[in-house]
Amino acid sequence: MILVSFVLMYLAIVKKFEPLLLLPIAFGMFLANFPLGGVNDLPNETMRFLGTLPEASKNIGSDPTFAAMLQSGEHLVQHINESGIAEIFAEKSNYGGLLYYLGRGVKLGIYPPLIFMGIGAMTDFAPLISNPKSILLGGAAQLGIFCAYIGACMLGFTPQEAGSIGIIGGADGPTALYLTAKLADHLLGPIAVAAYSYMALVPVIQPPIMKALTSKKERQIVMSMGDMRPVSKTEKIIFPIAVTTLVGLILPSTVPLLGMLMLGNLMKESGVVERINKTAQNELMNIVTIFLGVSVGSTATAEAFLNAKTLGILVMGVTAFAFGTAGGVLLGKLMNVISVSMGGKPINPLIGSAGVSAVPMAARVSQVVGQKENPSNFLLMHAMGPNVAGVIGSAIAAGILLSVLG
Structure with missing residues (x-):
């Protein structure tokens, strides 16, 4: 695929085939297939259930794992379930790549x-x-x-x-x-x-x-x-x-x-x-x-x-x-x-x-x-x-x- 991207770059630069779009397309292809580049990575979202609102408040104060997760960038997400009870989640996202x-x-x-x-x-x-x-x-x-x-x-x-x-x-x-x-x-x-x-x-x-x-x-x-x-x-x-x-x-x-x-x-x-x-x-x-x-x-x-x-x-x-x-x-x-x-x-x-x-x-x-x-x-x-x-x-x-x- 990297070789294909080089061919497209050649067509855009030398042959001037729709260079305004073919050149960015070719280079995007090059970046996406570059080993371990990471520019095309997907975000990896994980969620951890903390319980209903009263239970969650206890977990926040007593769970050292949760405290560490908060320090590492996690944030709270509140959700109202079908029974109308508020539930708290801890959500953590590994950010995706630029592309x-x-x-x-x-x-x-x-x-x-x-x-x-x-x-x-x-x-x-x-x-x-x-x-x-x-x-x-x-x-x-x-x-x-x-x-x-x-x-x-x-x-x-x-x-x-x-x-x-x-x-x-x-x-x-x-x-x-x-x-x-x-x-x-x-x-x-x-x-x-x-x-x-x-x-x-x-x-x-x-x-x-x-x-x-x-x-x-x-x-x-x-x-x-x-x-x-x-x-x-x-x-x-x-x-x-x-x-x-x-x-x-x-x-x-x-x-x-x-x-x-x-x-x-x-x-x-x-x-x-x-x-x-x-x-x-x-x-x-x-x-x-x-x-x-x-x-x-x-x-x-x-x-x-x-x-x-x-x-x-x-x-x-x-x-x-x-x-x-x-x-x-x-x-x-x-x-x-x-x-x-x-x-x-x-x-x-x-x-x-x-x-x-x-x-x-x-x-x-x-x-x-x-x-x-x-x-x-x-x-x-x-x-x-x-x-x-x-x-x-x-x-x-x-x-x-x-x-x-x-």
């Missing part, structure tokens, strides 16, 4: 929503508001999540494990970690490594699929910047409130992620809390990213990582990415046919691949592939609509899986 406590932020679902708030503070939803049809492409790209879920079930994973594996296809690391912590926290290490590794490999995984599913003529379709209507500040402010209200009422389990995403965006677009908006984008985001990466890496012990399940997760993870990309591109082709047949403007199907929520990397891939076919083509802003829609889509998909499987 155990940092990991509480992952296990309790604290870090991912905070990262979503930072993402929202950095995201411009104007391309999506300008072209609401983009949300369909963002939804279609979530096909990979449910295809991988079915495939993982067929490979023998439990439904909860399969849901955690499937969410890798959303290309959204925080969402994958949030759902996995809720459904199958023993898979946090392998799923984190798979999710962030494949996110880094989006420029490698997506182009062959995009080219295989589209013709040269389709890839050369020009989409003009003039096709995008201006978006007012009022629309930008109303959008996060409206989305949170609508989705939160229909699917309450999405609120922790989607609500924090929209809070961050509202802080950005309102323009009245610039100081905390910058904090959410920078200082807070960076601190939580470090804690999240190191904590997740610390779960990748040999027992949890070096097994057949990890191989299955890696296989199903790349399958999820492939099907997600294909779903977005195929719906883009269909939307182009419908738009042209109805006398509307053509739609380049390549922007559908940006429906996976790797922001803004997937949109850049659409731009690069399109410009190779037609140097005068600029798809980036058109692809950003499906791209940010994919962030919302992956959170909704996670909410559905959590509602059904949680």
